[in-house]
Amino acid sequence: MKEQHFAILRRHMVEVIGIYVDLAGDELGRSTLDPRVLTAMGRVPRHAFVPSPLAAHAYQDMALPIGFDKTISQPFIVAIMTDLLEPRPDDVVLEVGTGLGYQAAVLGQLARRVWSVEIIEELAVEAEVRLRRLGYDNIGVHIGDGSLGWPEHAPYDKIIVTAAAELVPPALLEQLRPGGRMVLPTGLAEDQKLTVVEKDEANQAHVRELMSVRFGLLETVR
Numbered sequence: 001m002k003e004q005h006f007a008i009l010r011r012h013m014v015e016v017i018g019i020y021v022d023l024a025g026d027e028l029g030r031s032t033l034d035p036r037v038l039t040a041m042g043r044v045p046r047h048a049f050v051p052s053p054l055a056a057h058a059y060q061d062m063a064l065p066i067g068f069d070k071t072i073s074q075p076f077i078v079a080i081m082t083d084l085l086e087p088r089p090d091d092v093v094l095e096v097g098t099g100l101g102y103q104a105a106v107l108g109q110l111a112r113r114v115w116s117v118e119i120i121e122e123l124a125v126e127a128e129v130r131l132r133r134l135g136y137d138n139i140g141v142h143i144g145d146g147s148l149g150w151p152e153h154a155p156y157d158k159i160i161v162t163a164a165a166e167l168v169p170p171a172l173l174e175q176l177r178p179g180g181r182m183v184l185p186t187g188l189a190e191d192q193k194l195t196v197v198e199k200d201e202a203n204q205a206h207v208r209e210l211m212s213v214r215f216g217l218l219e220t221v222r
Contacts, residue, residue: 001056006047009059013075014042016061020076027211033083040109041079046072049102049130066100068120070216073162077213078103084183084196084210085158087111092153094175096146096184096218097162101127104139107160114139115153117146119219147220149175156180163218164192168207178203185215 017038025031047058050072054064063071073081082103087093087110095104098118104127107114118124121143128141142150146161147169154175161172161184168186176182182197186209193209200206 001047006045006055006059010042010046013046013059013061014038017041017076017079020061021080024080024211028080028084029210030083033079034086036110037079037083037106040082040106041075043109044102044105045134046075046102048134049100049105066123068123070099070120070123072099072102073215078106080211081160081162081183081194082106082110084194085160085181087158091157094150094153094156094159094172095162096149096160096172098124098127098141099162101131101136101139101141103160103162104141105131105134105136108136108139111158112138113153115142115150115156116140117142117144117150119143119145145220147171147218151175158182160184161218162215164189164213164215165218168195168197168205169218173197173199173205185213189217 022031047055050058050064061074063074091111092113093111095116098116104116124141124143131139148171155177159182164185176199178201180199185192186195192213194211194213196208198206
């Protein structure tokens with residue numbers, strides 16, 4: 001497939017996301033997404049962040065395997081989580097769970113700086129290669145336990161976690177700036193909810209659970 005074919009499929013993907021958001025409006029509390037998020041989704045070449053044999057399937061609304069029993073999230077979920085995060089142009093964002101770098105690339109279109117942590121060394125190295133090749137120079141990747149965050153660059157305006165934790169990891173909450181926001185799946189494997197955590201200026205956390213989701217579990221160093 002040529003780049004113009006991928007561009008057509010990417011436009012179709014964005015249209016499908018819009019339809020799914022409208023259908024899920026009651027659960028999400030919104031029926032449309034920020035146009036900036038949809039624009040970013042329409043720009044980032046998802047086919048460049050999946051194994052090459054799967055490139056032709058990159059714009060289907062489905063998770064795809066990326067190795068090591070990990071997946072790249074379906075585009076609808078990436079768009080929803082990004083929209084709920086409400087990234088602003090001056091934000092510094094922490095991502096937990098780099099994978100091959102797709103979510104980081106989307107965030108890189110919307111925020112000033114993205115710091116991303118990946119526990120699997122091979123994925124982290126490959127993500128950095130792909131991001132650099134595509135010119136995302138505002139994204140840094142670190143190999144480590146994502147549940148511990150990346151204290152060196154804290155505090156963060158926004159934090160996004162692309163794997164499920166039973167409870168909000170305390171270290172991540174500590175690294176979130178007062179007035180900041182975190183989006184992550186929480187709960188047991190059979191009952192996960194997409195969750196928004198907002199920290200007020202008094203450093204108190206307020207939690208909202210939204211739609212049911214299914215994510216792999218957040219891995220930690222034991």
